[in-house]
Amino acid sequence: MVANLLIYGLVNSVVLMLTALGFSLTFGLSGVANFAHGGLYLLAGFLAWIFINSFGLPAALGMILAVIVVGILGALIYRFILMPVRGIVLSEVISTFAVGVAILEFFRWKGFVTYDFSLPVLVQGSVKISGVSIDYQRLLIIAIGLALALLLWFFTHHTRIGLALRGMSQDEYTALSVGIESDWAGMLSLALGAGLAGVAAVVILPLGIISINMGYDVLLIALAVTVLGGLESTTGLVVGSFFVGYAMVITSTYLGPQWGEVVYLGAIVLVLAVKPSGLFGKSKELEERV
Amino acid sequence: MLKVKNLMVFFENALAVNDLSLEVNEGEVIGVFGSNSAGKTTLLNTIAGLTRHLKYREQRKGGMRITINGEIKYAGEEISRLKPSDRVARGIVLCRERHPVLRDNTVEENLKLGGYLRKDGEIRQSISSVYELFPALQKLKARKAGMLSGGEKEMVAIGMAMIAKPKLLLMDEPLLGLSPAMQHEVVRGVKEICRLGVTILISEQYARPIMPVIDRGYVIENGTMVVSGTGAELMENPEVKSAYFGA
Numbered sequence: 001m002v003a004n005l006l007i008y009g010l011v012n013s014v015v016l017m018l019t020a021l022g023f024s025l026t027f028g029l030s031g032v033a034n035f036a037h038g039g040l041y042l043l044a045g046f047l048a049w050i051f052i053n054s055f056g057l058p059a060a061l062g063m064i065l066a067v068i069v070v071g072i073l074g075a076l077i078y079r080f081i082l083m084p085v086r087g088i089v090l091s092e093v094i095s096t097f098a099v100g101v102a103i104l105e106f107f108r109w110k111g112f113v114t115y116d117f118s119l120p121v122l123v124q125g126s127v128k129i130s131g132v133s134i135d136y137q138r139l140l141i142i143a144i145g146l147a148l149a150l151l152l153w154f155f156t157h158h159t160r161i162g163l164a165l166r167g168m169s170q171d172e173y174t175a176l177s178v179g180i181e182s183d184w185a186g187m188l189s190l191a192l193g194a195g196l197a198g199v200a201a202v203v204i205l206p207l208g209i210i211s212i213n214m215g216y217d218v219l220l221i222a223l224a225v226t227v228l229g230g231l232e233s234t235t236g237l238v239v240g241s242f243f244v245g246y247a248m249v250i251t252s253t254y255l256g257p258q259w260g261e262v263v264y265l266g267a268i269v270l271v272l273a274v275k276p277s278g279l280f281g282k283s284k285e286l287e288e289r290v
Numbered sequence: 291m292l293k294v295k296n297l298m299v300f301f302e303n304a305l306a307v308n309d310l311s312l313e314v315n316e317g318e319v320i321g322v323f324g325s326n327s328a329g330k331t332t333l334l335n336t337i338a339g340l341t342r343h344l345k346y347r348e349q350r351k352g353g354m355r356i357t358i359n360g361e362i363k364y365a366g367e368e369i370s371r372l373k374p375s376d377r378v379a380r381g382i383v384l385c386r387e388r389h390p391v392l393r394d395n396t397v398e399e400n401l402k403l404g405g406y407l408r409k410d411g412e413i414r415q416s417i418s419s420v421y422e423l424f425p426a427l428q429k430l431k432a433r434k435a436g437m438l439s440g441g442e443k444e445m446v447a448i449g450m451a452m453i454a455k456p457k458l459l460l461m462d463e464p465l466l467g468l469s470p471a472m473q474h475e476v477v478r479g480v481k482e483i484c485r486l487g488v489t490i491l492i493s494e495q496y497a498r499p500i501m502p503v504i505d506r507g508y509v510i511e512n513g514t515m516v517v518s519g520t521g522a523e524l525m526e527n528p529e530v531k532s533a534y535f536g537a
C-alpha cells in the first residue's frame with residue numbers, strides 16, 4: 001500500500017508538473033498568463049492523432065510534428081493576439097482564454113467527442129518495482145518530466161537566449177538597453193510554453209482516452225500548481241506539483257476518486273487565502289499576477 | 291558624433307523635453323545638468339530609443355499618447371526611427387538611472403547579458419576588462435546582483451553597458467544615492483572609460499562631483515536648455531552655480 005502510494009504519487013506529481021510546465025515557463029519569462037494552455041495541450045493531442053491515424057506517420061514523428069506546430073501557434077498567438085494588448089493583464093487573460101475555448105470547441109464541433117481518440121504508447125510493457133507494477137509509459141513520463149525540468153533550468157541559467165528571456169522578464173528596459181527585443185522575447189516565451197504543453201500532451205495522453213473537457217482540466221491544474229508554488233518560481237512549480245500530486249493520490253485512495261479534483265481546487269482557494277503570493281512566491285501579490 | 295536638433299517630447303500634453311538641441315563630439319565627456327524632472331532621463335531615453343519603444347507600446351494598447359519631434363543624428367545618420375536594439379548595435383548604449391541590475395541573476399550573468407549582441411569570445415574578454423576597471427566586482431561575481439549595495443550595483447550597471455561595447459555611452463545619474471567614496475570610484479571609472487576612447491553623455495543633478503571629468507555641460511530646466519558651456523563657464527553663472535554646484 002505504501003509503496004503503491006509512493007510510486008503512483010510520484011507519477012501523478014510529475015504528470016501535474018509536466019502539465020503545468022509550459023504555463024509556468026511562459027508566465028515566468030513574459031508575465032503572460034496563457035489561458036489558452038489547455039486548448040494548446042489538447043490541440044497537440046488531436047494533431048498527433050491526426051498525423052498518426054489520418055496521415056499514417058510513425059507515432060514518434062507525428063508527436064514531434066504536433067509539438068512543433070503547437071509551438072509555432074504559440075508564437076503566432078503572441079504576435080497577433082497578445083501584442084496589441086500587451087501589458088493589459090485582463091485583456092491578455094481574456095483573449096488567450098478565448099483562443100483556448102475556440103480550439104476546444106472547434107474540435108467538439110468537428111465531432112472529436114467519441115471514445116475513439118487515443119495516442120499510442122511509445123514503449124509497451126511494464127515492470128514491478130518493490131511489488132508495485134508500473135508500465136514503461138509512466139516511467140517514460142517521469143524521465144521526460146524530470147529531464148525537461150533540468151533542461152529548462154539549464155536553458156534559463158546558462159544560455160544566451162535563456163538569460164536574455166530571464167532578463168526581459170525581470171526588467172524590460174534594462175534588457176532593451178543591452179539590445180534584446182521585447183516582442184521577440186514575448187514570441188519566444190509563448191512558443192516555448194506552447195511547445196511544452198504539446199510535449200506534456202503527447203507523453204501523458206497515451207495513458208487514456210482524449211476528451212475535450214481535459215482541456216479545461218489542464219488549465220485548472222496548471223493554475224492550481226503554479227498558484228500554489230508561486231507563479232514565477234521554478235522550485236515552487238516542482239514543490240507545488242508534488243504537494244498537489246501526493247495530496248490527490250492520498251485523498252482518492254482513502255476517500256474515493258471523486259475527491260482527487262477537490263484537492264487541487266481546494267488548494268488554490270486555501271493558498272490564495274493564506275499566502276496570495278504562493279508558497280514560494282517572492283514579492284508580487286496576486287492582483288499583479290493573474 | 292551625436293547631434294540632437296529641436297527635440298520635443300510630450301507625454302500626453304505635458305512637455306518633458308522642449309525644443310532641445312545639443313551636440314556631442316567624438317571623445318568628449320558631456321554633462322547634462324538639471325534638477326528633478328527637468329527632462330534628463332527623457333532626453334537620454336529618447337536618444338537610446340526607449341521613449342520610442344514606450345510610445346509604440348502605448349499606442350498599440352490605446353494608452354498614453356507620446357509625441358517625439360525633432361532630429362537625432364548619430365554619425366551622420368538619422369536614428370529617431372530605429373529600434374533600441376539597432377541603436378545598441380551602432381554603439382549607442384544607455385546605462386539607466388538608479389543602477390538597474392537584474393536582481394535574481396549573478397553579477398557575472400548580468401555582465402554576460404550586456405554582451406547579448408556580441409560574440410562569446412569577445413564577451414569573455416570584455417568581462418575581464420570590466421573586472422580590471424572595477425576590481426571590486428571580481429570578488430562579487432557569483433553574488434546575486436539584488437544583494438549588492440547601491441555603489442556595487444552601479445558598477446555592475448556600468449560594466450553591463452561597457453560589455454555592450456559602446457561608442458557613445460549614455461549615463462543617467464550614475465552618482466545618484468552613492469556614498470562619497472563610491473562616487474569617487476565611479477568618477478574614476480568614467481575617467482578610465484573616457485581614456486579608452488568612449489564618448490560619454492552623462493546626466494546629474496549636482497555637477498560638482500562629476501565636474502573634474504566633464505569637458506562641456508548643458509543645463510536644462512523644465513525640458514529647456516538654459517545655459518551651456520565649459521565647466522568654468524557654467525561656474526561663472528551665479529544662478530547655475532548656486533543650483534547645481536551647491537553654492
Ligand SMILES: Nc1ncnc2c1ncn2[C@@H]1O[C@H](COP(=O)(O)OP(=O)(O)O)[C@@H](O)[C@H]1O
Nearest residue numbers: 301305306324325326327328329330331332333
Ligand atoms: N513615462 C512617463 N509618463 C509620463 N510622464 C513622464 C514619463 N517620464 C517622464 N515624465 C515626465 O517628464 C518630465 C521629465 O522627467 P524626467 O525625464 O524623468 O526628468 P529627470 O530625469 O530630469 O528627473 C517630468 O515632468 C515627468 O513627470
Ligand SMILES: [Mg+2]
Nearest residue numbers: 330331387463
Ligand atoms: Mg531622471
